[in-house]
Amino acid sequence: MERKLLHTPEGVRDIYNGECTQKLYIQDKIHNILKLYGYTDIQTPSFEFFDIFNKERGSVASQNMFKLFDREGNTLVLRPDMTPAIARCAAKYFEDETDAVRLCYSGNTFINNSRYQGRLKETTQTGCELIGDSSIEADAEMIAILVESVLSSGLTDFQVEVGHIGYFKGLAMKAGLDSDSEAEMRQIIRNKNIFRVGEIIESENIDRNLGEVFYKLPQLFGDVEVLDRAALLADNETSLAAVDHLKKLYELLKAYGVEKYVTFDLGMLSELDYYTGIVFKAYTYDVGEPIASGGRYDKLIGQFGKDKASVGFCITVDLLQQAMNRQKVESECGTRPRLIVYDDSNVTDAIKLAAFFRKSDVPAVLARSASPDDYDKYEDVLFVDKNLLERYGVQ
Amino acid sequence: MRYITFALAKGRLARKAMEILEEIGITCEEMKDEKTRKLIFVNEELKLKFFLAKASDVPTYVEYGAADIGIVGRDTLLEEDRKLYEVYDLGIGKCKMCVCGPESAKALLNGHDLIRVASKYPHIAKDYFYNVKHQTVEIIKLNGSVELAPIVGLSEVIVDIVETGATLRENGLQVLEEVCDLSARVVVNQVSMKMESSRIMDIIDKLRIRDEQRKTEVQ
Numbered sequence: 345m346e347r348k349l350l351h352t353p354e355g356v357r358d359i360y361n362g363e364c365t366q367k368l369y370i371q372d373k374i375h376n377i378l379k380l381y382g383y384t385d386i387q388t389p390s391f392e393f394f395d396i397f398n399k400e401r402g403s404v405a406s407q408n409m410f411k412l413f414d415r416e417g418n419t420l421v422l423r424p425d426m427t428p429a430i431a432r433c434a435a436k437y438f439e440d441e442t443d444a445v446r447l448c449y450s451g452n453t454f455i456n457n458s459r460y461q462g463r464l465k466e467t468t469q470t471g472c473e474l475i476g477d478s479s480i481e482a483d484a485e486m487i488a489i490l491v492e493s494v495l496s497s498g499l500t501d502f503q504v505e506v507g508h509i510g511y512f513k514g515l516a517m518k519a520g521l522d523s524d525s526e527a528e529m530r531q532i533i534r535n536k537n538i539f540r541v542g543e544i545i546e547s548e549n550i551d552r553n554l555g556e557v558f559y560k561l562p563q564l565f566g567d568v569e570v571l572d573r574a575a576l577l578a579d580n581e582t583s584l585a586a587v588d589h590l591k592k593l594y595e596l597l598k599a600y601g602v603e604k605y606v607t608f609d610l611g612m613l614s615e616l617d618y619y620t621g622i623v624f625k626a627y628t629y630d631v632g633e634p635i636a637s638g639g640r641y642d643k644l645i646g647q648f649g650k651d652k653a654s655v656g657f658c659i660t661v662d663l664l665q666q667a668m669n670r671q672k673v674e675s676e677c678g679t680r681p682r683l684i685v686y687d688d689s690n691v692t693d694a695i696k697l698a699a700f701f702r703k704s705d706v707p708a709v710l711a712r713s714a715s716p717d718d719y720d721k722y723e724d725v726l727f728v729d730k731n732l733l734e735r736y737g738v739q
Numbered sequence: 740m741r742y743i744t745f746a747l748a749k750g751r752l753a754r755k756a757m758e759i760l761e762e763i764g765i766t767c768e769e770m771k772d773e774k775t776r777k778l779i780f781v782n783e784e785l786k787l788k789f790f791l792a793k794a795s796d797v798p799t800y801v802e803y804g805a806a807d808i809g810i811v812g813r814d815t816l817l818e819e820d821r822k823l824y825e826v827y828d829l830g831i832g833k834c835k836m837c838v839c840g841p842e843s844a845k846a847l848l849n850g851h852d853l854i855r856v857a858s859k860y861p862h863i864a865k866d867y868f869y870n871v872k873h874q875t876v877e878i879i880k881l882n883g884s885v886e887l888a889p890i891v892g893l894s895e896v897i898v899d900i901v902e903t904g905a906t907l908r909e910n911g912l913q914v915l916e917e918v919c920d921l922s923a924r925v926v927v928n929q930v931s932m933k934m935e936s937s938r939i940m941d942i943i944d945k946l947r948i949r950d951e952q953r954k955t956e957v958q
Binding site: 462 | 823
């Protein structure tokens with residue numbers, strides 16, 4: 345027998361039994377929240393033209409995408425993330441829509457990581473996008489949905505951290521950084537590399553007060569009080585507007601009742617240029633990376649057509665599930681089926697009984713025999729006889 | 740309270756780093772026992788754990804959150820290029836990453852000839868030649884005694900760490916170009932930084948205060 349055929353390629357895996365049930369359960373719970381907020385489902389193809397996900401639009405470097413060619417020789421990629429594809433759809437189908445469009449999705453994404461990193465190459469992303477609404481209420485709705493989605497899975501020990509790109513932009517403008525040094529500053533602040541910030545302040549001759557703010561930026565994170573500290577530090581309009589925005593956002597999140605899951609980080613700067621307002625990430629214990637991320641990207645859809653304000657997030661379901669299992673979060677995964685054991689004499693009765701259960705939404709499994717070891721897989725084990733049928737009133 | 744776990748790059752760096760940590764009140768008595776066979780060392784009072792790992796594995800442990808904080812040389816960080824927060828320069832183990840070779844190789848670095856570069860750090864070497872110097876080179880990955888390569892003709896130059904330069908001089912090699920400065924860095928897992936921010940920032944602040952005190956003492 346070809347035993348080696350049993351393996352999957354590195355980075356992909358089979359998900360089965362309880363794990364699969366749990367995964368679908370989590371996705372279902374999240375989907376339910378999204379539906380309650382009035383989001384409608386959308387599906388985009390698993391592979392698209394390479395350019396959709398390239399550089400300014402995608403979050404994944406070209407060499408980390410799975411590429412293939414179509415018959416005409418066009419380069420295609422298996423989607424490495426969802427947002428650019430949704431943005432393309434928005435530009436194509438909803439360009440003339442004046443009202444806000446609410447879309448949600450769930451699908452697998454593919455990233456060709458380098459070898460031996462212990463990372464999955466195929467993961468499931470569930471998320472949503474609110475398109476055509478630039479209001480702060482839209483920002484708040486997004487974060488509230490994210491908190492409620494994670495809560496619905498059963499995980500409670502997590503936090504959503506919110507930043508605003510405007511704070512840094514204001515500082516960079518005031519300091520007169522050119523685009524190269526702005527990009528470098530952005531990167532080192534993102535990596536919280538405080539001493540290197542000090543070096544750049546010196547080499548760029550940034551004035552003392554402003555330099556001090558840049559220096560403190562990597563540490564400007566924490567509870568809502570951090571916003572007051574941030575407001576005291578900055579003295580330019582763009583930065584102050586960003587802080588003000590976050591303060592108002594916090595008030596709205598209080599109304600949603602989710603504020604205890606929210607913290608702030610003004611040094612959170614996405615590597616993606618298209619984020620124009622808030623950015624946020626969800627963190628929890630026992631997984632070394634964020635389980636969800638999102639933000640406002642008013643400039644992305646414009647790359648496919650007309651600019652349209654939008655905000656969205658996506659949750660990496662596999663990471664969420666990993667965190668739940670490592671934190672031993674129990675999730676109820678629906679009722680276990682009843683096992684109906686029959687023999688030659690009563691097979692028709694057994695079928696009738698099973699049909700009766702299924703009609704009343706109770707899962708039922710038929711089997712000619714079952715080993716007692718397997719009994720605990722079932723809610724109940726029933727051996728068919730006349731009494732049993734009578735008990736359930738089945739003729 | 741959860742444990743905060745430190746991953747330290749084995750060897751001299753770990754010893755020096757522990758000395759500095761001790762100065763700011765982070766101790767681990769278990770670790771001082773040189774004969775121990777333990778892999779994990781614990782300070783129950785402060786809820787801290789420590790382990791030693793091969794330098795190049797430290798960024799991996801920290802990236803995945805198996806360790807919250809890592810202490811490792813910048814050379815390793817640049818070579819491994821992991822997603823983590825590089826928060827502090829411990830200022831120990833200072834040295835430089837350099838392009839070295841015989842004097843005759845100097846001219847080759849300014850031309851457009853295809854040259855061979857041997858290094859334990861192929862990633863750093865490639866980044867320097869491709870993105871800084873815009874010179875096309877062939878990189879040869881070695882695992883030790885890199886100085887041998889130009890002597891026996893495996894490569895024209897090498898990219899390696901230079902501390903004093905003594906080994907180079909003894910073998911008729913010299914520093915031809917400097918790539919970057921190196922020293923030991925404190926790195927933090929991205930999630931730990933947020934989930935345990937007060938405890939981790941406290942450690943970083945103490946390190947910074949220690950540094951400032953030393954600076955004023957020197958003056």
